[in-house]
Amino acid sequence: MASQRRRSSATAVLLSLLLLLQLAAAYPQGKRQNVAVFWGRNKAEGSLRQTCDTGDYNIVIISFLSVFGHGKYWLDLSGHDLRDVGADIRHCQSKGVYMLLSIGGDGDGYSLPSSKSAADVAENLYYSVLGGDRPGAFHPFGDDTIVNGVDFFIDNGPADHYDDLANRINDYNQNIRDPIGIMLTATVRCSYPDPRMKAALDTKLFRRIHVRFYDDPSCSYNHAGLAGVMAQWSKWSATYPDGQIFLGVVAANLTGKNDMVAVGELRDKLLPAVQNTDTYGGVMLWNSYYDSLTHYGRYVKDLA
DSSP states (O other): OHHHHHHHHHHHHHHHHHHHHHHHHHSOTTTOOOEEEEEOSOGGGOOHHHHHHTSOOSEEEEEEEEEBSSSOOEEOOTTOOHHHHHHHHHHHHHTTOEEEEEEEESSSSBOOOSHHHHHHHHHHHHHHHSOOOOTTOOOTTOTTOOOSEEEEEEOSSOOTTHHHHHHHHHHGGGGOOSSSOSEEEEEEESSSOOTTTHHHHTTSOOSEEEEEOSSOTTTOHHHHHHHHHHHHHHHHHHHOTTSEEEEEEESOOOSSSOOOOOHHHIIIIIHHHHHTSTTEEEEEEEOHHHHHHHOHHHHHTTTO
């Protein structure tokens, strides 16, 4: 068992190093187009492999680890068969796609009641999906499959101890051999600050912040206009000048909120405005199911 786990750990490290080389070749410095998409919210969106094979994204965020913090863990992937996901993650990584696991979501099955619970969650993530080697650890995506980082999508419950969780996950980077390490990202509401994530983001450990410029009329483009978006974008940029801010947009109007930005408006007004700031990192799409219906990402990838 021990030798098998060592082989599994070595395989995971080799996969991570291979990903680095492929990313460097696929995205020369200064030319990389960053488009992230959330996958896992509707079984009709197709498989993870199919999502990556579109070529429209170089970051896929698996959503969600929706139960954690109280000794229980649960992945809600909307009916997708977990037995297929591990191989699909490795396939996506072989194509140079970063794979992140998002924790949280719109449910109420998660919170961090103490620093100890934050440490427990970090430990579980490290040994289950981030490459840690411990006999008997459960690997939901298979022994030879790791993700490249963790996205914090904390939309419910108290704000307590997410800074502790970020610090604890980052501590495990001392065990990671590749130079990128475990990537931490956050997906936040557009109105600054997002109170549930403020303390965590202030650790400065989050390399990318996906700001959701939808679901909030005060800062979604179709309701607040360019000025409303930029008022909040400027606050995020000023507070986290060393991070990459992603413009979060919705890929379809299926919720009755009219938040989908027309391609012409995105091309001619919204993207030029945010791309003119030093903190612009790319575009985040919600979500792959919506995009499978509209193919919005085909246009976004050429603009991002």
